[in-house]
Amino acid sequence: MSVLLDASARVLVQGMTGEQGAFHAQRMRAAGTQVVAGVTPGRAGVRVPGLEDVPVVNTVADAVRVHGANTAAIFVPAPFAADAILEDVSAGIRLIVCITEGVPALDMVRVLPRVRRSAARLVGPNCPGVISPAQRAKVGIMPWEIHRPGPVGVVSRSGTLTYEVVQHLSDLGLGQSTAVGIGGDPIVGTSFVDVLELFEGDPETQAVALLGEIGGDAEEQAAAFVRSRVTKPVVAFVAGKTAPPERRMGHAGAIISGGAGGAAGKIAALRAAGVVVAETPAEAARLIAARLG
Amino acid sequence: MKVHEYEARRLFAAYGLPVPASAVVETADAAERAAQEFARPVVVKAQVLVGGRGKAGGVVLASTPGEARTAASRILGMSIRGATVRKVLLAPAVDIARELYLGVVLDRVHACAMVMASASGGIDIEDVALRTPEQIRRQPVDPAYGVDDWQARALGFSLGLDGTQVRTFAGIVRGLVRTFGELDASLAEVNPLVVDRAGALHAIDAKLNLDDSALFRHPELAHLRDPTEETPAEARARDVGLSYIRLEGSIGCMVNGAGLAMATMDVIQHYGGEPANFLDVGGGASAQRVATAFQLILEDPRVNVILVNIFGGITRADDVARGILQARVGLARQTPLVVRLVGTNEQEGRALLAAAGITAVRGMDDAAKLAVAAA
Numbered sequence: 178m179s180v181l182l183d184a185s186a187r188v189l190v191q192g193m194t195g196e197q198g199a200f201h202a203q204r205m206r207a208a209g210t211q212v213v214a215g216v217t218p219g220r221a222g223v224r225v226p227g228l229e230d231v232p233v234v235n236t237v238a239d240a241v242r243v244h245g246a247n248t249a250a251i252f253v254p255a256p257f258a259a260d261a262i263l264e265d266v267s268a269g270i271r272l273i274v275c276i277t278e279g280v281p282a283l284d285m286v287r288v289l290p291r292v293r294r295s296a297a298r299l300v301g302p303n304c305p306g307v308i309s310p311a312q313r314a315k316v317g318i319m320p321w322e323i324h325r326p327g328p329v330g331v332v333s334r335s336g337t338l339t340y341e342v343v344q345h346l347s348d349l350g351l352g353q354s355t356a357v358g359i360g361g362d363p364i365v366g367t368s369f370v371d372v373l374e375l376f377e378g379d380p381e382t383q384a385v386a387l388l389g390e391i392g393g394d395a396e397e398q399a400a401a402f403v404r405s406r407v408t409k410p411v412v413a414f415v416a417g418k419t420a421p422p423e424r425r426m427g428h429a430g431a432i433i434s435g436g437a438g439g440a441a442g443k444i445a446a447l448r449a450a451g452v453v454v455a456e457t458p459a460e461a462a463r464l465i466a467a468r469l470g
Numbered sequence: 471m472k473v474h475e476y477e478a479r480r481l482f483a484a485y486g487l488p489v490p491a492s493a494v495v496e497t498a499d500a501a502e503r504a505a506q507e508f509a510r511p512v513v514v515k516a517q518v519l520v521g522g523r524g525k526a527g528g529v530v531l532a533s534t535p536g537e538a539r540t541a542a543s544r545i546l547g548m549s550i551r552g553a554t555v556r557k558v559l560l561a562p563a564v565d566i567a568r569e570l571y572l573g574v575v576l577d578r579v580h581a582c583a584m585v586m587a588s589a590s591g592g593i594d595i596e597d598v599a600l601r602t603p604e605q606i607r608r609q610p611v612d613p614a615y616g617v618d619d620w621q622a623r624a625l626g627f628s629l630g631l632d633g634t635q636v637r638t639f640a641g642i643v644r645g646l647v648r649t650f651g652e653l654d655a656s657l658a659e660v661n662p663l664v665v666d667r668a669g670a671l672h673a674i675d676a677k678l679n680l681d682d683s684a685l686f687r688h689p690e691l692a693h694l695r696d697p698t699e700e701t702p703a704e705a706r707a708r709d710v711g712l713s714y715i716r717l718e719g720s721i722g723c724m725v726n727g728a729g730l731a732m733a734t735m736d737v738i739q740h741y742g743g744e745p746a747n748f749l750d751v752g753g754g755a756s757a758q759r760v761a762t763a764f765q766l767i768l769e770d771p772r773v774n775v776i777l778v779n780i781f782g783g784i785t786r787a788d789d790v791a792r793g794i795l796q797a798r799v800g801l802a803r804q805t806p807l808v809v810r811l812v813g814t815n816e817q818e819g820r821a822l823l824a825a826a827g828i829t830a831v832r833g834m835d836d837a838a839k840l841a842v843a844a845a
Contacts, residue, residue, distance in 0.1 A: 197784075200784075255683065255686075256686060256687070279683045280683060281654055281681055281683045281684035281687075282576055282654075282656060282681050282683065282684070283576075283583075283613060283614075283651065283654050283681065283684065284684075285581060286576075286581055286582055286583065286612065286613065286614075287612075287614050289581040290581075290612070305783075318783060318784055319783060320782070320783045320813060320814060323813075333729070334729065335727060335728065335729020335730065336727050336729065336730075336783070337725075337726055337727030337729060337730035337781045337783065338727060338729030338730045338732075338733050339729070340730075340781050340783055340813070341730055341733070341781055341834065344781070344812070361728060361729070363576060363578045363656075364576070364578055364581045388729070390728075390729055390732060391732070393578045393579075394578070394579070395578070398579065414733070416729050416730075416732035416733040416736060417732040417735075417736070418735075418736045418739065419717070419732075419735040419736050419738075419739050419745060420732055420735070420748070421715070421717065423520075424715050424748075425682075426713075426715065426728055426731070426732055426748055427713040427727075427728025427729075427731060427732075427748070427750040428728045428729070429681075429682070429683060430578070431728060431729075431732070435521075435594075435595075435596035436596050436600075437596060456736075456740050457733075457736070457737050457740055457834075457835060458733055458737075458834065459833070459834065459835050
């Protein structure tokens with residue numbers, strides 16, 4: 178099996194009438210994912226070029242009731258992302274993937290308690306999404322072609338760095354059970370720990386690639402969890418060893434602040450928990466291969 | 471976005487914090503006049519956005535207007551960790567009995583605002599957090615709801631304040647939490663919060679960082695950005711949607727995606743080189759954006775080789791190739807170029823580059839080794 182996402186996903190795309198939403202809705206479909214509706218308030222009935230057979234509706238509730246949507250992909254502009262998430266929660270969506278970058282941190286502070294009181298799982302914001310190759314299921318923006326079905330679970334705070342490692346894994350003949358981009362923001366719906374717990378319980382996943390970066394203490398939390406609860410081999414790469422302090426490195430969450438959040442501390446914590454830490458992305462893939470024999 | 475102390479003091483005072491009167495000046499003459507008006511000893515403080523100004527000599531006690539003038543003339547123009555001091559703040563000196571710490575930070579793990587208080591104020595709170603974490607008291611808060619009075623009281627009593635002081639302190643906590651929530655801050659801090667010898671509380675310093683992602687709903691705060699916090703090149707990059715940070719090395723980098731950009735810097739160092747910059751051209755990089763990125767990188771005189779590392783997804787490799795070719799036409803100087811180009815429309819992109827005599831490699835490690843050899 179996979180984690181978070183499988184072939185039963187029926188995806189609604191919030192912001193499908195926009196350029197990014199339309200482009201990626203088509204790519205998700207090309208990968209074999211069922212895209213059942215677009216949601217743009219006030220634009221019900223609009224036909225999106227290339228997606229003429231995907232109905233656009235005004236509300237998430239309509240997408241659920243009429244078209245059976247159970248999964249959401251959010252491409253709306255940042256000021257509207259929190260509201261899009263809350264509309265999904267209230268409509269009973271089970272997996273919400275928020276691709277949007279630049280969501281205010283306090284919007285997430287306001288939204289997350291309501292997500293956590295519901296049955297919904299939020300991935301992101303500011304993430305590339307979730308992909309389960311064997312299920313032909315993709316909710317997000319990652320290039321489908323580089324993935325293949327297999328035993329490696331991938332979890333990452335980054336987009337293109339994930340593709341880099343996935344490509345190396347696939348080149349070595351190692352496919353992925355599920356790849357999850359949890360997002361580069363300081364506050365995200367799903368943590369490394371959440372995904373590690375899912376991979377640990379997933380019979381298809383035999384090893385985990387964890388791709389961290391500077392800022393915050395998500396890697397330290399992951400290390401503590403691996404030490405106490407994870408039996409499968411975990412290989413990590415932590416980006417930002419050469420990053421200067423007090424500068425935001427692209428991602429809102431990637432900043433070494435007041436001496437905290439540096440790569441060295443994260444690497445030390447992961448190693449102390451028995452995680453093998455690679456020097457380069459390519460080495461991470463090779464180390465996974467070595468562990469899987 | 472970091473806000474200068476003198477602006478943060480103004481905002482904190484508007485939220486009811488007991489911020490002593492102060493003056494901000496740009497010349498020694500004006501400093502002397504301001505000290506005369508206060509008619510008592512003053513503290514002269516460098517206004518810079520970096521920490522450690524006290525240790526650097528940027529905070530001086532002046533007993534007379536003449537001393538204030540001398541202090542200001544020494545501090546103005548001083549360089550503190552790379553930041554040039556252009557303004558100093560003068561405020562009447564407070565007769566300090568105790569120095570406390572009070573701050574509100576964004577707590578990533580618990581997804582809330584965390585109010586932190588400590589009896590060890592005045593010094594680096596990160597040091598306290600590392601060495602004696604038990605000396606920091608915390609209360610989680612939902613900023614949309616505000617802090618409960620009992621939480622503020624609990625913090626106040628833990629600092630050893632008496633009943634009257636705790637009432638004042640609770641008001642300060644409420645004001646600071648409101649500042650944090652209403653202005654979309656990532657940090658709002660009073661360090662130190664001073665108890666004077668008469669027992670009164672004074673917020674004699676103010677630190678405020680705002681969430682860049684939330685500035686769209688605070689247009690009135692946009693002017694608080696200090697343009698000297700970034701280099702002109704960094705500011706220009708931000709204007710066109712690029713994320714660029716200049717570093718010390720000689721290998722210019724252009725990468726799509728922040729994580730891959732950091733990893734590229736790390737891999738360069740792994741193979742013995744030093745990156746000249748962090749540069750994320752972003753998703754869906756257009757030829758125009760790539761061309762601008764090239765210009766920015768080459769304006770750094772230390773750059774003697776450029777490494778382009780593109781993993782096409784949304785970004786199309788042929789667009790990147792066109793941008794590279796377009797940029798090279800108008801450049802003042804030619805530098806060796808190493809291109810790693812894979813992903814969407816890879817074949818088209820490589821063909822375009824090959825026609826111009828540029829060979830693209832497929833592996834990031836190979837590209838980094840080539841760049842290090844050429845640097």
